Amino acid sequence: MSNFLSLRRLRALCRKETLQILRDPSSNIIAFVLPVLLLFIFGYGINLDASAVHIGLVLEDAGPEARRFANNLYGSPYLQVTTGLNQKAMEQAMAAGQVRGFVVVPQDFSEKIKRPLETAPLQIIVDGSEPNTASFVQNNMRGVWNGWLLQRATERGEKPATDITIESRFWFNPSAESRNYLIPGSITIIMTVIGTLLTSLVVAREWERGTMEALLASPVTRTELLLSKLIPYYILGIISLFLCVGVSVLILNVPFRGSILALWGIGSLFLSSSLGMGLLISTLMRNQFNAAQAALNAAFLPALMLSGFVYEIRSMPEVIQAFTYLIPARYFVTAIQTIFQAGTVGPLLLSSGLFLLLSSVFFIGLTALKTRRRLE
Amino acid sequence: MSEALVTLEAVQKIFPKAKNPALTNLSAELLPGRITGLIGPDGAGKTTLIRLIAGLLTPTAGTIRVTGLDPIKDATQLHKTIGYMPQKFGLYEDLTVQENLELHADLRNVIGEDRKATFKRLLDFTDLSTFTTRLAGKLSGGMKQKLGLACALLGTPRLLLLDEPGVGVDPISRRELWKMVHDLIDQGITVVWSTAYLDEAELCEEVLLINEGQLLFYGKPQEMTNRIRNRSFQIRNPSGSRRQLLERALRHPSVMDGVIQGHHVRLVLRAHTKPLDLRELDAGENAELIPINPRFEDAFIEALGGGPGGDSVLAQRLQPIIDDHKTIIEATDLTKTFGAFTATDHVNFAVKRGEIFGLLGPNGAGKSTTFRMMCGLLAPSSGTARVLGIDLKKSASLARQQLGYMAQKFSLYGNLTVHQNLNFFSGIYGLKGPQQKKIVNEMIEIFNLHPFLHTRPDTLPLGFKQRLALACAVMHEPPILFLDEPTSGVDPVTRREFWTHINGMVEKGVTVMVTTHFMDEAEYCDRIALVFRGKIIAAGTPDQLKSQVATADNPDPAMEDAFIALVQEQSHE
Amino acid sequence: MLSRIVTLIIKELQMLLMDRSSRMILIMPVVLQLGLFPFAATLEVTNNTLAVFNEDNGNQSLELIKRFSKAQAFSELIPLYSELDIRQVLDNQKALIVIRFPADFSRNITAEHSATIQALLDGRRSNSGQIALGYVQQILLNYNNEHLIDQRRSPPSILITRNWFNPNLNYVHHIVPGLVAIITTVSTLIITALSVAREREQGTFDQLLVSPLTPGMIMIGKAVPAMLVAMSQATIILLAGIFIYKIPFVGSFMLLYLCMVFYVLALVGFGLLIASICATQQQAFLGVFSFVMPTVLLSGFVSPVENMPIWLQYVDWINPLRHFMVIVKGIFLKDIDIPIIIHNLWPLWIIALGTLSAANWKFRQHLG
Known part of the structure; x- marks a missing residue:
């Protein structure tokens, strides 16, 4: 047994690694400062809900019906309305980004709507350069318009023009706030940075500084070498995970409905997969600079772009969609968003966990194969 | 006759992608309880051999046995x-001395108990x-080296492999290390010591002399030195310029090699030549060949x-500068503090x-700091550093045009080609057009850089x-040269x-102006300032420094003796 | 003086283009950004899954379901048969949205009563859910209007929607101009910070400092190559956007490049500042990474700046990308007028002035 694993040697190596982590400012920054910074950026800076979007209102008609409609617009909590008389000026404001869209109430609007057999058109012009906001603007304006029609019909004792109404309800996230899923999702990015970027640097650093050579000439075994990198960084990652969860729940007020145990379990699996990838990269590269770049391209970018944490996987071309199934971050994003918002959903967590387990085995196994007891 | 501890049999190592083998057909048997020197210039294959013995590399051909093991x-x-x-000692720089040992x-x-x-x-x-709680990265070169040795000695090894422990370490630390290694030999440990310092070879019981992967010599260093017995001489008290004398001497058919030693010139004659007549060399009336x-x-x-x-084509193309006896470089009360240090x-x-x-x-004495202030890379805390009467820090790209600079470690652009480097450095010194082309071509000619362009x-x-x-x-023909340890690690021929x-x-x-820790190099200087703990503790010509420490026991001390004696005298105070 | 600067610039370009690994640093982002981002960075909802729990099975509900399934947003339709199923599909993210028709749905419509359907959405993806809901509402509205016409009634008002600058709300039109700005950012920072850090690491920086070059010349020697390379990369993306992704470029190229020059200057300052606090290339790399992340995330590329809390919008003022993003998208898609450009340009001038003087000061101080 002692030929493969000596607890004393392992403990000594882990202790060394821990001391190095604690004393290296850049490790500390990556492990503790960057996560909190990112969390705050995602908590405050990234907000997909156009909650008070600026729009314009060109009121060419001063009739009562037009004013009714305008009042409804002003009353919407989702819109901040700037009123103007001149369409040209409003177009300018939209080009400058001051309003995201505007409604034109034409001169004859009040006149036309009075006549039973005529239809009074209203025009909405939306800045399409920001498609997501544009969708929101359209939806919100349509909502206001619908409400106005319904209200008008009721007041006049008419049959409403719309027969079908839709009642919508968001499960897990009733107020439909994007930060409630963006913040848990961003923890994936943070775990990737720690697991892959940080660890990709550590083995490479030992090669660069020549300490690996000294280790290789000692009785240290491959298993010990590997475990001594995995264990301390695993602990660091888990601490960082719970730090992030703490900040999310206590400071950023994201609801947490699942079980801590499930989070710990799935977090451990994702972390070991990330660590495995990081170690594999630095074992292959042996140079900190190349390792950092490889980690960025192989782990960070896919986690940001293809994990489905901001961007919609189902809308990507099928080739890319198929590729996302190979990305561990995708499974962790789903899992952690579920644990935060929906609670502990057994089947989903199990299937995600299974994949993460497979990828951990793959990366760590490959690293073990590639770890040499020699310099070649 | 004891059994060999390390047996090398026709060992060969070829790295993939390399043109030439790193080691060819090397055979030797290293006996236990001895110190074997692994001698050769940089890139000779010393490190490869040590790694092969340590089992960190696989030999391409041949067999290696260490204590009977593969x-x-x-x-x-x-x-x-x-x-x-x-x-580089393989220490964790962010761990303390104690933690590295543990x-x-x-x-x-x-x-x-054994551990304690x-x-x-x-x-x-x-x-x-007294330094157990200090971070290894904060130790001086000599102390790192000792700590590296201590770490290697844990577990009382039978064989100790030391890869260039003397690099970047001053003579005092090197001497201490030698003493320590000799103690180990007395305890029965076998030591393999690799070094580019040839003077260390003489201290080994046996040497393996390697050059370009070939074993040139294996045996007692004395045997090798004996080959050239009676052919080393010193020209004492020559008159006129000793540099010109050396140049003339090296042109002489009987002279194989020569260097300057303070006021004297040291020559090695070719085998089987007639004795040298000093009059042929125009060495002056009082000159003696000893x-x-x-x-x-x-x-x-x-x-x-x-x-x-002895001829420098490079120098021949230079226009002579009229000697106006002016002071060119001057330091006045030059002081640099980093915090409390x-x-x-x-x-x-x-x-x-x-x-x-x-x-x-010695390392960390402050010579590098002083040097950097002189060429304007560092601002003095107080005092002035002037070149041509100008403070380089403050202004004067004009003054900087007057100087050439060679850094301690090789610092040209490693990923540009040789030709691009030449073009770049001539360009930033303001050479352009046909003139630039001409000078670059001359450099290529003089230094035989054609095949490497x-x-x-x-x-x-x-x-x-x-x-x-x-x-x-030197492309821009500067009248002043700043050289920072210009030849460390270089083989003696190139030096x-x-x-x-x-x-x-x-x-x-x-x-x-040159900084060095090579005693040989110091001998070339007209004047030397010995820096220790930030102060100049002795200054003068090499011979003056040597004579300062001459004693009855050692009437003709070497530069290294002078160095060590002067520094130790100071550190005892 | 000029010839020395030219020498510096040539050297820098040779360094960037000759070395395989530095070439990779320059090529990889362009390839990734061109090949991946336009497809992957999308908040659109297409090809998603809709689940339907139809307790009604009348004509009207079947007609609506048919219409839903024809919509671009949904390519897959899961029929559900119990309340339990709803829980199942939503919990396990099998569907983004569940539509539930009550048993009396068709009966109500036929009887010309009002009818209600329920939409249940996955809040873990509330943004997509809201967009999907928008599509569902649009389908309902059209159905309604047709229904009215069938009844020979005309709706009192209709809503005509026009999207300017990007009529089909194509996400690529938003992404590619953004990428032009981002590639400029990443390249300029990487080139300046890394090349200075590399020179310092390899000792060549000292060589420059002892030469007759002034700190100003060295800074120009770093800025110009970064500018040339970053702007060429931006051009590649710009051309790809116009010719491959067929995005109409409506503004003036001249203005865009002019603004880019100012933007690069602002960034060079940041790049040199990062380099001045980093001792190695690896640190510089991490430094650039830590700088670029927030810069891009808070630039308005991922989500609009106006959605941030007010205090953060003020802090974000020093983010040069935020201003440049408006300019690039404005010129590319909207052909904005010069006053609008200047409104977003002057912060860049101030930032450039600030960072460059700080970098210059740091450079000189480094000698001390």
Whole structure:
């Protein structure tokens, strides 16, 4: 047994690694400062809900019906309305980004709507350069318009023009706030940075500084070498995970409905997969600079772009969609968003966990194969 | 006759993608309880051999046995019986001395009472007891080296492999290390010591002399030195310029090699030549030719086919600078503090035109700081550093145009080609058009860079890197040269070639300021300032410094003796 | 003086283009950004899954379901048969949205009563859910209007929607101009910070400092190559956007490049500042990474700046990308007028002035 694993040697190596982590400012920054910074950026800076979007209102008609409609617009909590008389000026404001869209109430609007057999058109012009906001603007304006029609019909004792109404309800996230899923999702990015970027640097650093050579000439075994990198960084990652969860729940007020145990379990699996990838990269590269770049391209970018944490996987071309199934971050994003918002959903967590387990085995196994007891 | 501890049989190592084998057909048997020197210039294959013995590389051909084990197959067994100190010592710089020791103790299963005793013994032995809580990265070069040795010694190895432990370490630390290693030999440990310092070879019981992967010599160093017995001489008290004398001497058909030693010139004659007549060399009335002891280096130069000539084509193309006896470089009360630490403490010196001025000192003594302030890379805390009467820090790209600079480690653009480097450095010094082309071509001619024009300097042999660095520093024909440890790690032949050029240029009136920890190099200087703990503790010509420490026991001390004696005298105060 | 600067610039370009690994640093982002981002960075909802729990099975509900399934947003339709199924599909993210028709749905419509359907959405993806809901509402509205016409009634008002600058709300039109700005950012920072750090690491920086070059010349020597390379990369993306992704470029190229020059200057300052606090290339790399992340995330590329809390919008003022993003998208898609450009340009001038003087000061101080 002692030929493969000596607890004393392992403990000594882990202790060394821990001391190095604690004393290296850049490790500390990556492990503790960057996560909190990112969390705050995602908590405050990234907000997909156009909650008070600026729009314009060109009121060419001063009739009562037009004013009714305008009042409804002003009353919407989702819109901040700037009123103007001149369409040209409003177009300018939209080009400058001051309003995201505007409604034109034409001169004859009040006149036309009075006549039973005529239809009074209203025009909405939306800045399409920001498609997501544009969708929101359209939806919100349509909502206001619908409400106005319904209200008008009721007041006049008419049959409403719309027969079908839709009642919508968001499960897990009733107020439909994007930060409630963006913040848990961003923890994936943070775990990737720690697991892959940080660890990709550590083995490479030992090669660069020549300490690996000294280790290789000692009785240290491959298993010990590997475990001594995995264990301390695993602990660091888990601490960082719970730090992030703490900040999310206590400071950023994201609801947490699942079980801590499930989070710990799935977090451990994702972390070991990330660590495995990081170690594999630095074992292959042996140079900190190349390792950092490889980690960025192989782990960070896919986690940001293809994990489905901001961007919609189902809308990507099928080739890319198929590729996302190979990305561990995708499974962790789903899992952690579920644990935060929906609670502990057994089947989903199990299937995600299974994949993460497979990828951990793959990366760590490959690293073990590639770890040499020699310099070649 | 005891059994060999390490057996090498026709060992060959070829790295993939490399043109030439790193080691060819090397056979030797290293006996236990001895110190074997692994000698050769940089890139000779020393490190490869040590790694092969340590089982860190697989030989391409041949067999290796270490304590009867195959280093590859029985690596686990082997690593319990060897101690290995890689280059740069393999220490964790962010761990303390104690933590480094504990790590290696745990790795080698040194526990319990044994551990305590071993730590105490090693700390006493290495004199590190008072520094146990200091981070390894904050230790001086000499202390790192001792700590590296202590770590390698944990678990009491039978075989100790030391890869260039002397690099970047000053003579005092090197001497201490030698003493420590000899103690180990007395305890029965076998030591393999690799070094580029040929003077260390003489201290080994046996040497393996390697050059370009070939074993040139294997045996007692004395045997090698004996080959050139009675051929080493010193010309004492020559009149006139000793640099010109050396140049003339090296042109003489009987002379194989020569260097300057203070006021004297040291020559090695070719085998089977008639005795040298000093009148032929125009050495002056009082000059005497005195036979002296041969050195290992003399034999090494011969083994490599003799030294380079004494003519510098580089210097010949220079216009002579009129010697106006002006002070060119001047430091006045130059002081630099980093926090509470004073790196340079009220240093004063002045260098006149056409002089070679050397800053000599142990690691961390402050010579580098002083040097950097002189060439404007560092601002003094107080005092002034003037070149041509101008403070380089403050202004004066004009003044900087007047100087050439060679950094301590090779620092040209490693990923540009040789030609691009030449074009770049001539360009930033304002050369352009046909004139630039002409000068670049001359440099290529002088330094034989033709075959390498489109290679990257990183892949050049060290000697050519050295030439390229010199070419880049002198293309704009600067009247002042700043050289920071210009030849560390370079083989003696290249070093001689380098100094031939420097000597030639100085004869044309170029002023040189150089830092070094090579005693040989110090001998070339007209004047030396010995820096210790930020202060100049002695200054004068090399001979003055040597005579300061002459005693009845040692009436003719070497530069190294002077260095050590002066520094120790100071540190006892 | 000029010839020395030219020498510096040539050297820098040679360094960037000759070395395989530095070439990779320059090529990889362009390839990734061109090949991946336009497809992957999308908040659109297409090809998603809709689940339907139809307790009604009348004509009207079947007609609506048919219409839903024809919509671009949904390519897959899961029929559900119990309340339990709803829980199942939503919990396990099998569907983004569940529509539930009550048993009396068709009966109500036929009887010309009002009818209500329920939409249940996955809040873990509330943004996509809201967009999907928008599509569902649009389908309902059209159905309604047709229904009215069938009844020979005309709706009192209709809503005509026009999207300017990007009529089909194509996400690529938003992404590619953004990428032009981002590639400029990443390249300029990487080139300046890394090349200075590399020179310092390899000792060549000292060589420059002892030469007759002034700190100003060295800074120009770093800025110009970064500018040339970053702007060429931006051009590649710009051309790809116009010719491959067929995005109409409506503004003036001249203005865009002019603004880019100012933007690069602002970034060079940041790049040199990062380099001045880093000792190695690896640190510089991490430094650039830590700088670029927040810069891009808070630039308005991922989500609009106006959605941030007010205090953060003020802090974000020093983010040069935020201003440049408006300019690039404005010129590319909207052909904005010069006053609008200047409104977003002057912060860049101030930032450039600030960072460059700080970098210059740091450079000189480094000698001390």
